[in-house]
Amino acid sequence: MQGQKNTRQPLLVASLICTGWWLLITGIVCAQPAGRFVVETGDLRMVLERVPQGLRVLNLTDTAARQELLAREPLPLFSATVRDAKTKEMLTITADSGWQQVDVSGDSVAGTYQLTFAAPVDDRLKGIHVKATVMSQKDENALSWNLQIANDNPQQGLWHVVFPQVAIKDLGEGGRVFAPVAAGVELTDLWNKGGKKGGTYPSGWTCMQYLAAYNMAARTGLYVGVHDPFGSTKDIFAEGQPAKHAVVLRFDHPVPNMGRAGTGFTLSGTAHWQLLRGDWFDAAQIYRTWVSREAKWWPTLGPEGREDTPKWMRELPAWAMTGGAPSDCVPKVKAFAKSLGVPGGFHWYNWHQIPFDNDYPHYFPPKEGFREGVAELKAAEVYPMPYINGRLWDTHDKDAEDWEFTRVALAAATKDEEGKPYTESYGSKEMDGSSVKLGVMCPATPLWQNQVRDIVLRLFNDCGVSGVYIDQIAAAAPRLCFDASHDHDLGGGHWWTEGYWTLLSTIRAAKPAECMITTECNAEPYIKWFDGYLTWHWQEQNMVPAFPAVYGGALQMFGRAYRGGPSQDLAHRMKAGQQLVFGEQIGWFGPELIDRPDSGKFLRDCIQLRWRLREYFYRGRMARPPKLAGPIPTVTADWQWHNEWPITTEAVLTGAWQLPRENKLVLLFANVSDSPLTSRFDFDPGQYGLSGKSLAVATIGRVPNRDGSRLGAGLDAGESRPTIPAEITLAARSVLAWEITAAETTKASASMPKSSAPALEAAAQALSEGCLDDMISGVAVHGNLFERCGTVLFGGVQIPCPQRRCASGAARRISSTATFLWIAKPARSVTGPTWTQRSPSQIPALRADSAGRDRTIGTPMARAWQPRRVTSRPGGAGATSARTAYQARWN
Numbered sequence: 001m002q003g004q005k006n007t008r009q010p011l012l013v014a015s016l017i018c019t020g021w022w023l024l025i026t027g028i029v030c031a032q033p034a035g036r037f038v039v040e041t042g043d044l045r046m047v048l049e050r051v052p053q054g055l056r057v058l059n060l061t062d063t064a065a066r067q068e069l070l071a072r073e074p075l076p077l078f079s080a081t082v083r084d085a086k087t088k089e090m091l092t093i094t095a096d097s098g099w100q101q102v103d104v105s106g107d108s109v110a111g112t113y114q115l116t117f118a119a120p121v122d123d124r125l126k127g128i129h130v131k132a133t134v135m136s137q138k139d140e141n142a143l144s145w146n147l148q149i150a151n152d153n154p155q156q157g158l159w160h161v162v163f164p165q166v167a168i169k170d171l172g173e174g175g176r177v178f179a180p181v182a183a184g185v186e187l188t189d190l191w192n193k194g195g196k197k198g199g200t201y202p203s204g205w206t207c208m209q210y211l212a213a214y215n216m217a218a219r220t221g222l223y224v225g226v227h228d229p230f231g232s233t234k235d236i237f238a239e240g241q242p243a244k245h246a247v248v249l250r251f252d253h254p255v256p257n258m259g260r261a262g263t264g265f266t267l268s269g270t271a272h273w274q275l276l277r278g279d280w281f282d283a284a285q286i287y288r289t290w291v292s293r294e295a296k297w298w299p300t301l302g303p304e305g306r307e308d309t310p311k312w313m314r315e316l317p318a319w320a321m322t323g324g325a326p327s328d329c330v331p332k333v334k335a336f337a338k339s340l341g342v343p344g345g346f347h348w349y350n351w352h353q354i355p356f357d358n359d360y361p362h363y364f365p366p367k368e369g370f371r372e373g374v375a376e377l378k379a380a381e382v383y384p385m386p387y388i389n390g391r392l393w394d395t396h397d398k399d400a401e402d403w404e405f406t407r408v409a410l411a412a413a414t415k416d417e418e419g420k421p422y423t424e425s426y427g428s429k430e431m432d433g434s435s436v437k438l439g440v441m442c443p444a445t446p447l448w449q450n451q452v453r454d455i456v457l458r459l460f461n462d463c464g465v466s467g468v469y470i471d472q473i474a475a476a477a478p479r480l481c482f483d484a485s486h487d488h489d490l491g492g493g494h495w496w497t498e499g500y501w502t503l504l505s506t507i508r509a510a511k512p513a514e515c516m517i518t519t520e521c522n523a524e525p526y527i528k529w530f531d532g533y534l535t536w537h538w539q540e541q542n543m544v545p546a547f548p549a550v551y552g553g554a555l556q557m558f559g560r561a562y563r564g565g566p567s568q569d570l571a572h573r574m575k576a577g578q579q580l581v582f583g584e585q586i587g588w589f590g591p592e593l594i595d596r597p598d599s600g601k602f603l604r605d606c607i608q609l610r611w612r613l614r615e616y617f618y619r620g621r622m623a624r625p626p627k628l629a630g631p632i633p634t635v636t637a638d639w640q641w642h643n644e645w646p647i648t649t650e651a652v653l654t655g656a657w658q659l660p661r662e663n664k665l666v667l668l669f670a671n672v673s674d675s676p677l678t679s680r681f682d683f684d685p686g687q688y689g690l691s692g693k694s695l696a697v698a699t700i701g702r703v704p705n706r707d708g709s710r711l712g713a714g715l716d717a718g719e720s721r722p723t724i725p726a727e728i729t730l731a732a733r734s735v736l737a738w739e740i741t742a743a744e745t746t747k748a749s750a751s752m753p754k755s756s757a758p759a760l761e762a763a764a765q766a767l768s769e770g771c772l773d774d775m776i777s778g779v780a781v782h783g784n785l786f787e788r789c790g791t792v793l794f795g796g797v798q799i800p801c802p803q804r805r806c807a808s809g810a811a812r813r814i815s816s817t818a819t820f821l822w823i824a825k826p827a828r829s830v831t832g833p834t835w836t837q838r839s840p841s842q843i844p845a846l847r848a849d850s851a852g853r854d855r856t857i858g859t860p861m862a863r864a865w866q867p868r869r870v871t872s873r874p875g876g877a878g879a880t881s882a883r884t885a886y887q888a889r890w891n
Contacts, residue, residue, distance in 0.1 A: 037104050039113065039134065042141035044275050048104065048115070054096040055104070055115060060166070062275055065220040069213075071167035071246035077115075077132065078163040080149060082125060082156045085261040090159065093125060095132075111136035127152035135270075142274035144227075147267040157263040158255040164271040165250040166224055167241070171215040177247050178280045179238045180208040182538045183522075183582065184546025186280050190240030190247045198237035200477035202497065204521025204537055207474075207547060211238050211249040212283040214276045221276035223283050224249045228269035229294045230494035231525030233478045254480055254492030259417075268494060269294075281624050284549035291550060296501075297528040298554065303661065305553050305619035308508075309531040312383060313467065313516045314618035316345050317611040319558050319587040323349030323387075326373030334380045336591035340604060342611045345558070346377060347469060347534075347588065348386045357428035358436050360394045361451060362404075366463065374464050383466035385518065386459060390452050390470035390503075392438035395423060400430045405439060412445035414481040422479050440479050443499030444488040453506050460515050467516040467531070473500055474533060475521035497525040504529035522547055522557065532556040535584055539641040541648065545582040545622065545655070552583050552622035552657070559588025563640035569598035570672070571637035573733060574649055576606040577670030580735060581625065581655025583617045586610055605735050606670070612700060613737060616657035616666050623656035623688050626667050628728070629680035635673050652677055652730060658688060663742040665690060671730035683724040690742050697724055700737040 035050030036058065047059040057077055060069045076094035083090050093099075099117045106113035113136075118129040133146040147163050168177075170191040177187040179197040182205065187197060199206040209228055214221025226234065235252040251271070257263045272290070276283055292298050299306055305314055320336045322329050329348070337344040350356055351370055352363040377384045393409040396402050413421040421439045428436040441448040456468045478496035481488070488495035507517060508529060516531035524547075527533075535557045548557065560575045562568075572593070579586045586607050594600050610617070636648040651673035658665040665688050671677055685695060730736055 039136065039143070041111075041136040041143055042138040042275070044141045044143065044273070046143065050102065051096050053121060054094065054099045054117065055102050056096040057166075060222070060273070062220045065218060067171075067218065067220040069166075069168055069171075069220075069222050071169040071241075071244055073167065073244055073246070075165045075167045075248065078130070078147060078161065078165070080128075080130075080158060080162075080265070081160040082128065083159040083259045084124075085155055085157050085259060088259075091122065091125060091156070093120060093122075093128070095130075098122060098125070111138070125153065125156060127154075128156070137274075140274055142272060145267075145271040145273070147265070147271070149265040151262055151264040154261055157258065157260045158265050159258050160252055160254055161265050161267075162250060162252045163267065164224060164226070164273070165248065166222065166273070167244070167246040167248050168213040168222060170245045171213060171221065172218065174217045175213070175215045176279065177238050177240075178210075178212040178214075178283055178544075178546065180210065180236065180546065181205055182207070182540045182543060183535070183548065184208075184280060184284075184544045185540050186542050186544050187238065188542065190238060191245060192240075192242055194240040194242045196237055196239040198239075199235065201234050201236050202231050202474070202523035202525050203477040204475040204523055206236050206477075207522045208287060208524055208550065209234070209236065209251075210272075210283065210287050211236065212276055212280065213238075213247055213249065214279060214283070216279040219277045222249075223272070223274040223276045223286050224251075225272045225287060225290070226251050226267075226269060227272050227290045227294065228267075228494075229296050230268050231295075231297065231497040231523075232268045232494040233480070233492050233496060256489035256491065256493030256495075258480070258491035260490065280544045280546050281549055284546045288550045291524075295524075297525045299528045301553060303619065306531070306555060309556070310514050310516055312343065312514075313345075313531050313556060315343070315611075315614045316383065316556070316558075316585050317342050317614060318607040319345040319347055319585060319589075320591040321347040321349070321559070321588045322590050323351065325367050326369040326376075330373045330376055332591040333377060333382055336594055337380060337382045339594055340607055342608060343381045343383070344587075345467075345585070346382050346384045347559070348384050351386045355428065357389075357392075357426050357438070358394060358430070359397050359399070360389050360392050360438065361455060362397060363388060363455060364458065371463050378464070378466065385467035385469050386463075386465055387469050387471060388452075388455055388459075389472060390519065391441060391443075391472040391476060392424070393441050395421075395437045395439050396430055400432050400434075409439060409441065409447070411485070412442055412447040413439045413483075414442045414479040415483045416480075417482045419483070422481075440476075442479075442481050442483065442486050442488075443503055444481075444486050444495050445499075449499070449503040449506065452503055453510070456507050456517065457510055460511055465515070467518060469518050469520075469534065471520050473519040474523040474526050474530070475519070475537075500526060501529060518558075524551070527551060527555050530555060532558055532585075534559045534588070536561045536588055537641075538578075538582075538584075539639050539645065539647070543578075545625070548583045549622045553618065553620055556585055556618065557583065558585035560584075561641065562587075562589035562593060565638045565640045565644075567637040568640070569596065570635060571639050571647070572596075572599035573602045573670075573672040574635065574637055574647065574653075575639070576603050577653045577672045577735065578649070580606045580610055580670055581653050581668045583622060583655070583657060602672075602733050602735070609668075609700065609735050609737060613657070613666055613668075613739075616659060620657050620659045623658045623665060625654045625656055626681065626683070628652060628654065629682060632679065633673065633675070633677070651675070652679070656688065660689065663690060665740045667738045667740065669728060669730055669736045669738075671732060671734050671736075674732050676730060676732050678727060678729045680726060681724075681728045682726075685724075685740075688740075690740065694742075695724065696741045698739045698741075700739060701735065 037048040039046045039048070043062055043064040045059070045061045045063050046057060049056055049058040055077070057070065057074050061067065062069060076096045079092055079094040081090055081092050095117065098121050100119035100121055101117070103116045104113065113134050115132040115134070116129065120126060120128055128149065128151050131148045135144040137144055145164060147161070149158060149161065151158060175191060177190050179185050179187060181197055185197060201209060210223060210225030212221060212223045233254055237248070237250050239248045239250065241248060253265070255263060255265050274286060299308070318340060320333050322332065333344070333346045351366050353365060353367055354362060374384050393405055393413065395405045397405050410421060415421050423437040423439050425435040425437055430436055443449070452470065456470065459465050459468050480491040482490045484490065488499065504517070504526065511517070518532035518534060519526065519530050520534050521537055522533040522535055532555060536559045538560060560579060562572055562575060565571065576586055586603070594603055633651040634648050635651050636646055639645045639647045649672070651671060653670045653672060655668040656665060657668070724738070724740065
């Protein structure tokens with residue numbers, strides 16, 4: 001009897017607690033009879049289930065769409081590979097097996113919960129325990145995870161940790177999977193045909209840290225990312241498993257100091273699961289929101305974009321690529337630029353006397369006449385950028401002789417566990433016919449940092465070049481270096497990226513202000529230290545511009561590999577058209593290509609249109625590419641990336657870029673086919689955040705019988721209209737732009753206090769540039785600012801929410817002294833009585849780091865917030881709300 005009494009009372013208490021939590025839609029809703037726990041976060045519902053030796057994620061459900069997201073056989077939440085430090089034997093332990101003690105606890109107020117795993121069943125793993133912390137973010141329908149693995153075992157060391165990993169069920173017809181390969185790819189057949197996309201991050205073929213699976217028509221899906229601000233080494237894959245009707249999204253981390261006895265693991269950053277109501281573009285906006293706030297590599301962006309990048313580089317529309325002696329290449333490149341009538345860049349290979357991919361890094365002396373050729377090009381408004389390699393040292397670095405590699409470089413080379421240097425070969429040959437073996441240098445070593453810096457500065461200061469291309473840094477994946485003398489963690493971690501940050505920082509600090517540096521491919525963690533990325537490898541089928549959607553305006557992207565083959569002219573048009581709409585600087589082809597009778601004219605039109613619209617690409621940002629109505633024909637050509645490489649795209653490629661501060665948008669259309677096309681076009685200004693009573697539309701395209709004059713030869717503004725045309729007609733092999741401007745912008749209410757007008761207008765402009773959160777979180781200055789169905793009520797004036805359900809946007813500096821309000825946000829509707837208050841720490845634009853600097857835009861942030869209580873009534877809503885105002889004084 002006593003045992004029954006003791007059982008009933010806890011059950012009653014648990015039942016009451018669970019009921020309360022359920023009504024508040026927060027937290028874990030009690031342990032169910034079957035050992036299940038529920039976490040609700042907005043429309044995302046996760047069910048955890050106890051199993052005999054662990055815990056598993058049983059369900060992950062979009063409750064609004066009534067869509068289960070997990071496959072029938074869910075994967076373990078995490079798995080860890082452990083290695084015996086002496087025997088090298090590998091053992092694996094997972095969240096759903098191998099534990100004697102598992103516990104779930106939570107804080108419903110903070111929305112934070114802990115899953116703990118202890119006492120492994122296998123005695124060899126004694127001393128290893130895991131804590132996974134999950135944080136609810138209801139406004140974003142998201143869960144954010146931390147993972148820590150402690151290891152008190154004197155014999156075992158962690159080797160790899162897989163977290164997060166999710167198996168997504170087939171989302172039906174129209175289901176897609178996004179992987180961060182090249183610019184980004186959207187995959188349609190992983191559920192049915194299988195396959196694997198991804199690789200080691202950071203690299204040019206795995207450039208960002210998120211994956212997604214979604215069905216846009218059903219408005220459901222899941223974004224899965226690791227928001228790691230240091231860019232640690234990890235393997236990121238989307239893998240189809242047709243037999244299980246599943247696609248696995250997986251992140252695999254080599255552990256810092258991997259294999260050392262007692263080594264544990266702490267996830268760098270957080271893992272993020274978020275419901276996805278759209279497609280690849282919406283996933284990119286989620287990632288851009290995070291990366292612009294937290295990532296160490298996000299650069300400072302001002303009104304003119306990257307102001308630490310020379311303006312000529314920001315504006316540059318086109319690149320030629322060739323090499324050799326100045327007498328061979330300089331006249332061709334000058335003729336190329338003259339025929340375009342716009343500035344050009346020249347990527348100069350083989351300017352040195354050593355062979356290509358041989359005898360690195362002994363580039364000097366250059367070929368005869370190099371300095372004079374550089375000066376001649378610059379006088380013709382061509383910006384020369386010579387090639388060097390930023391990663392490799394030839395193991396036989398003087399003809400076939402080991403001259404300095406063993407004596408100087410070997411100590412600073414990356415090495416495997418046996419102490420052997422990693423080497424790579426790329427087809428180049430030594431004088432004796434053997435393959436050149438190039439040692440991979442460790443970026444964390446002062447020797448290599450100094451070596452690269454000295455080469456770059458010599459090219460700037462002694463040769464006068466405009467830029468230097470430092471090959472491979474953002475292309476090649478990190479090597480897991482085990483040389484203990486290098487003063488970095490062994491194997492995994494973020495030492496690789498930080499080593500290059502140090503190397504590149506010394507170059508940027510010492511280089512002339514008018515010079516720039518670039519690298520190969522587009523691994524994201526180096527963006528802040530480079531002015532441009534060579535995107536030559538963007539050659540994938542089903543490619544989408546996710547990378548430009550995240551990083552447009554943060555650096556310049558340039559170049560594709562233009563190659564031969566029987567369909568090369570169509571392939572050239574497809575690549576140039578895609579470069580235009582993706583926002584890349586066009587070209588990276590031999591200067592003679594511009595004179596081809598078929599594709600040359602199209603390439604010229606793309607380059608000149610980009611020059612005319614250049615401000616959109618260096619101080620704007622990418623918007624959602626427009627969709628034409630009805631079926632659009634497709635074209636296929638051999639892109640010759642690796643032998644035959646057929647690529648199919650729509651005949652008309654589209655893009656959109658905007659200047660939010662000016663309330664301006666440009667829509668780009670490129671018909672790469674041999675046939676004209678007319679299509680209906682339904683334009684929604686609200687989708688692009690265009691505020692104002694009317695829109696002015698200017699058409700920019702080729703104007704017949706123009707001479708090739710400067711600043712856009714042969715292209716000019718055509719007709720202007722007060723409305724967006726309902727149809728678009730494109731000639732064969734043509735490019736066209738619609739520049740759309742709001743004729744009248746919304747002004748702040750004249751009834752507001754005069755002293756608040758400048759701050760009020762600035763806040764209105766900041767809001768017009770993009771929401772601060774989904775359906776807008778907002779900042780307010782001296783006035784009322786409330787949400788209402790995607791519209792902001794600001795001083796009695798309605799300002800449309802720029803991106804109905806956008807993920808972010810940065811409020812810029814408001815005024816020297818401003819009052820920010822803790823926004824009273826309606827929990828259900830604006831007329832309802834219930835309001836949810838949001839603190840400054842919850843508003844992205846007000847989040848400051850420990851140094852008092854706003855991590856979103858890098859401007860000085862208030863050191864302290866002084867709260868005061870105020871009460872006001874939202875305009876026209878009829879509901880009174882209390883909120884807290886914070887007085888913030890800017891430095």
